[in-house]
Amino acid sequence: MRNAFAKALIRAATDDPRVVLLTGDHGYALFDEFRQVCPGQYINAGVAEQNMVGVAAGLAKGGLRPVVYGLSAFIPVRVLEQIKLDVCYEELPVVFVGDGAGVVYSVLGTSHQSTEDIAVLRALPHLTILSPADCWEMAACMEMAFHRGGPVYLRMGKADLGEVHSCRPKLMWGEPYSLQDGDGPLAWIATGSMVRAAARMAANWPGSSVYSAPCLKPVNPDAVAAICRRRRAVITLEEHSVYGGLGSAICEVASAHAPTWVCRVGIPDRFSRFCGSYDYLLREHQLDDKSILAQIERFLAQVPDQGCFRRLDVLGRQAA
């Protein structure tokens, strides 16, 4: 997916000389080809993120189309106020790319992990938030980002999990993209790295519908309400805090337009405590398959007419 990002960026920069890439001394190896192909459009702004975002705003006001790259722990969180005042307030066409979102930097600890970026950004007017799940969604999101003509945050999480799609999906602004449509009582809506987990989990409940949500803002309330209305319960999954991210966005729509039961699976309200592999960190935050299943079982058990949720048993048989 990072490759798809780098390639899309090169295409954008060769198509449009106004595109300039700013990085805060991050992106080792990622931009080698970009620097060869578009050397005049590459700016290493040094380890100084606040200034970098202000400069990007000035460049945009001066007619350029800046892309600001950083780790999602720094872009956007460290520079939130610059994004708000310098960029969003004036609706400037600046694309922010936050790499390594979630707990990708599992061994580096809390400073490099980012589980609050969507939450802090969703309240900023004019900002579009994209969160692709694979290389196909990345290509589509990059195109959307450059066509948006306003500020965009593109969240890049765990990038080597393989593909969700087999070809480029036609994404609609604010609409979850249907990966699997069923007539069962459960809908699964996931974003970024958790889309595959959603598909795996959903297989336990035949008839489930599964959606990928690469566009977290704006949200099309009609599209989300239609999903909620058709199902007894909705399960959201994200590698982000359970507060303020995808799950919250779905609940906001559901509560106003189509009240239903929603289970928000995500990072609990805690920081990572230990060091370890990415998979270990997912386990620590109860985002591994086993923990997610347990959470969902507990959630479904409290839904009044839970009998409608028929899970396959260990042998793959539908419960009676």
Added chain:
Amino acid sequence: MRTFEPRKLRQTILRMARAGSTVHIACAFSIVELLAVLHRSHLNLGDRTPRAAGRDYLVLSKGHGVMAQYACMYELGWLADSDIESYFHDGTPLKGLADAHVPGIEVSSGSLGHGLSVGVGLALAAKRAGTGQRCFAVVGDGEMNEGANWEALLFAAHFRLSNLVVIVDANGFQAMGSTRDVMDLGDIADKLRAFGLETREADGHDEAALDAALTELTHLASDRPRALVAHTVKGKGVSFMEHDNRWHYTRLSADTYAAALAELQTCSSGERFA
């Protein structure tokens, strides 16, 4: 008659401050001569409309002094008497800090440490496009507490932004006291030189000296960004406001308004201005 007469600009500021019952009068008074000289002799205003193509950028990073810029915009005809008299009234567009939604104001500031970076970006965009546009960024000495400003200076020097002029309004005060007591900057000019800027100093209320320093800076054969440290007096122009930092936050009463206006309407020779 000379345009951008400081005494008249200060009168406009007082009218606004009285109409809006606002604070930050002293912050505006310290940059009056500076903005007057910039507007009169240095800023390329293009066709003299607020967003003229090819204009030089005036970035007021110390947004607290925005009434001084409003006064210049009034002189340019970009603001009307009704804008001055309705300052801070419900539903009006002119805010108490610089706001880029107002035509003529380039950058939203007031949250300090933002404007210089945006100005650096404007200068870089102009330089890349070869438009010849320059950016004059006015920062406060108190504002130089902000780390982002020093990031911006590093960037400007590294990328050789010779079309950037950083102007420090060194009035020696910030919100809660003197800069020396709150966060001592030491010698600002030395610091700017150390960061690689062509730096000059001038009396910020001596228009001839400001004009000469800006002329010299903008004509230097150098690829470095430029800096001017303008030594100013906070509250300059009204005797009881000068050097009295209470006028960062004090509002005008009917009496202080009348007294301040009377001082500004009477020049040393006793001649009265309209």
